Every structure is written in structure tokens, then in C-alpha cells.
Amino acid sequence: MTTTPGESPAVARRRVRLALRKARQASALSQSDVAHRLGWSMSKMQRIEAGDVAVSSTDLRALLDLFGGFTDEEVRRLVEDARISRRQRWWTAPEYRQHLTAGLVQLLQFEVEATAVRVYQPVIVPGVLQTPEFADFVLSWWKKNLNEDENNRRIRYDIRMLRRYQVIEREYAPDYYLVLDESALVRNIGGPKIMAEQLEALAQAMQRPNVHVRVVPLDKGGLLGLLGPFVLVDLDEDDRQDAVLYRESCNSDEVIHIPKDVSTHRDYFDTLWEESLPEDASLRLIEAQAAMLRSALDRIII
Numbered sequence: 001m002t003t004t005p006g007e008s009p010a011v012a013r014r015r016v017r018l019a020l021r022k023a024r025q026a027s028a029l030s031q032s033d034v035a036h037r038l039g040w041s042m043s044k045m046q047r048i049e050a051g052d053v054a055v056s057s058t059d060l061r062a063l064l065d066l067f068g069g070f071t072d073e074e075v076r077r078l079v080e081d082a083r084i085s086r087r088q089r090w091w092t093a094p095e096y097r098q099h100l101t102a103g104l105v106q107l108l109q110f111e112v113e114a115t116a117v118r119v120y121q122p123v124i125v126p127g128v129l130q131t132p133e134f135a136d137f138v139l140s141w142w143k144k145n146l147n148e149d150e151n152n153r154r155i156r157y158d159i160r161m162l163r164r165y166q167v168i169e170r171e172y173a174p175d176y177y178l179v180l181d182e183s184a185l186v187r188n189i190g191g192p193k194i195m196a197e198q199l200e201a202l203a204q205a206m207q208r209p210n211v212h213v214r215v216v217p218l219d220k221g222g223l224l225g226l227l228g229p230f231v232l233v234d235l236d237e238d239d240r241q242d243a244v245l246y247r248e249s250c251n252s253d254e255v256i257h258i259p260k261d262v263s264t265h266r267d268y269f270d271t272l273w274e275e276s277l278p279e280d281a282s283l284r285l286i287e288a289q290a291a292m293l294r295s296a297l298d299r300i301i302i
Contacts, residue, residue: 012081012082012084012085013054013081013085015078015081016055016060016078016081016082016085017048017049017050019078020048020049020055020060020063020067021049023063023064023067023069023070024049024063024067026067026069027066027067027068029066029067031045031046031049032045034063034066037066038059038062038063038066044172048063053172054082054085054113055082055085056082056115056236056237057079057082057083057236057237057239058237060078060079060082061075061079064078083235083236083242100159101252101253103246103248103252103253103254103255104248104253106244106246106255107231107233107246107253107255108159108163108166110233110235110244110246110255111163111166111167111174111233112166113235114167114174114233114234114235115174115175115234115235115236115237116174116175116176116177116233116234116237117167117174117175117176117177117231117232117233117234118177118178118179118231118232118233118234118266118269119176119177119178119179119229119230119231119232120178120179120227120229120230120268120269120272121178121179121180121181121184121229122181122183122184122228122229123181123183123184123187123229124138124184124187124189125180125184125198125202126178126229127160127163127164128160128163128164128167128168128176129164129168129178129201129202129205130160130164130198131194131197131198131201132161133190133194133197133198134189134190134194134195134197134198135160135161137189137190137194138189138190168205168208168210168211169208173210174210174234175210175212176210176211176212177212177213177269177273178211178212178213178214179214179215179216179269179272179273179276180213180214180215180216180282181215181216181218182215182216182217182218182285183218185199185215185285185286185289186289188293192293192296192297193293193297195293196290196293196294196297199286199287199289199290199293200287200290202286203283203286203287203290206279206282206283206286212279213279213282213283213286214273214276214277214278214279214282215276215277215281215282215285215286216272216275216276216277217275217276217277220275220276227265227268228247228249229247229248230245230246230247230265230268230269231245231246231247232244232245232246232262232265232266232269233245233246240263240266241259241262241263243262243266244256244257244262245257245261245262245265
């Protein structure tokens with residue numbers, strides 16, 4: 001069993017899948033037995049052995065300890081294979097891919113295999129949490145100001161909805177941590193109705209167990225806000241170095257793998273998280289802003 005640098009994630013995933021299945025069969029344990037002993041669902045075990053999902057380092061080590069019989073070198077190689085397999089490409093149709101930046105395509109690929117996603121957004125509710133109406137308004141603005149054609153706009157809209165499913169809604173979705181600047185709540189984008197619906201949808205999303213949102217007050221985090229938005233994608237819950245950084249501006253974006261840059265932005269995020277309102281207080285603030293917009297709409301109707 002060897003690992004070849006630069007080989008496809010699919011090959012690495014297949015090697016892990018076959019090794020685990022062979023070891024389970026040798027141990028005389030059924031999939032149900034393994035799931036019961038590790039406290040997993042039966043479907044999780046089935047998906048790992050079928051290669052439908054990439055196994056995390058933590059889950060892999062739990063399986064290897066349960067089955068036994070692996071040398072230290074074999075464990076090391078399987079862990080490396082598992083790491084490679086998490087680089088699986090996020091599938092996009094050719095007509096979609098040609099309209100996406102290289103940085104965004106990479107981010108989509110990493111998000112599929114993420115164990116956690118951390119986002120700082122000082123300006124606007126991020127794409128994966130946007131309502132269809134809010135997203136449509138934002139993309140209409142880009143169309144108007146950047147001469148973007150209707151087809152490209154529609155593709156970008158579709159991608160946002162697909163990303164929401166991958167990052168927020170799918171089974172085994174990663175933990176999603178968002179620090180949102182308070183100014184993003186009071187910035188009236190799309191009018192009071194669209195903005196009220198967006199804030200209500202954000203509050204609803206915060207009820208999901210994997211979604212964690214904190215609001216940094218206007219009097220905090222001002223200097224760090226000059227950094228602009230960024231996304232940190234963790235690929236291994238046990239290895240903080242196994243992560244990537246995504247940054248974008250008005251006309252460019254990039255995925256950064258340099259450990260020092262990733263670590264620096266993680267420190268920035270941790271600082272912002274600590275300076276932000278707790279999640280329950282953030283939820284009340286978001287709901288209050290939504291209620292204020294709804295009240296303003298009621299006055300217009302009267």
C-alpha cells in the first residue's frame with residue numbers, strides 16, 4: 001500500500017475503502033456491529049465502505065483501533081490517503097465551471113470535504129445564507145454594474161443555492177461559524193421587505209445545530225474589519241494546519257494554502273468571535289432588526 005504524490009482523490013478514497021472493508025471482514029464484524037460499537041448510524045458506516053463519503057482522520061483511527069492488526073506505517077499511509085481523498089472535486093457542469101473563478105472552484109471543492117467552515121463578513125449576509133430574493137437583488141446589482149449577462153447571473157444564483165445545500169443543509173454538513181458585523185444588519189439591501197425576509201431567514205438558519213452566528217457590535221472589531229471578508233475551511237477536526245483560506249475582493253479571489261497566512265487569519269477570527277455578542281444575544285439582535293423593518297412596512301401599508 002503506497003501513496004503517490006499528486007494522485008487523484010478517488011484513487012486514495014478507493015484504497016481506504018477497500019482496506020477498511022477487508023479489515024472489517026477479517027474481524028468477523030458486520031457493518032451493524034461496527035456502527036453499534038462506535039455509536040454511529042448504520043448509513044454512515046455503509047457510506048464509508050461504499051466510498052460515498054471521505055472518512056475523517058478521527059473516524060478512520062476509530063475504525064483502525066476497532067479492527068486492529070495494522071502497523072504504525074500502515075496507519076500513517078491510510079491517514080494520508082484519507083487526507084488526499086478529502087480533496088475530491090466538487091462536481092460542476094461544464095457550462096457552470098466556465099463562469100466561475102479558479103479560486104471559487106477550489107473553494108467549492110474544499111467545502112464539500114470540510115469539517116468546519118469559519119466566515120467573517122463585515123458587509124453583507126454571506127451567499128450560503130442568502131434568501132433567493134436577496135441573492136437575486138445582489139446579483140442584479142453586479143449585472144448592472146459589471147455588464148454581466150443574464151446567463152452568468154443565473155448560473156451564479158444556482159451555484160449559491162447548491163452551496164447552501166452543501167455547506168448548511170446536507171447530512172453530515174460541517175459546522176458553520178459566522179461572524180457578521182452589525183453594520184450588515186442595518187444596511188438596507190433590496191428594500192425593507194427583502195431585508196426583513198433575509199434577517200428572518202438568517203434567524204431561522206441559526207436554529208440548525210451546525211450553524212453558529214455571532215454579531216460583532218459596531219464599537220468592536222473596527223480595525224480587523226479593514227481586512228475584508230474571508231473564509232477558513234478546516235479539513236481535519238484534529239489538525240488545525242489542515243485548512244485553507246479563501247479571500248475575495250471586488251474583482252479577484254484566491255485560495256491560500258500557506259500555513260502562516262491560515263494561522264494568522266484563524267487568530268483574527270478567534271479574536272472577532274470573542275469580541276462578538278454570544279449566539280443568543282446575536283439572535284435577539286437579528287430578530288429585533290427584522291421586527292423593526294416589518295414595523296416600518298406596516299406603516300407604509302397603513
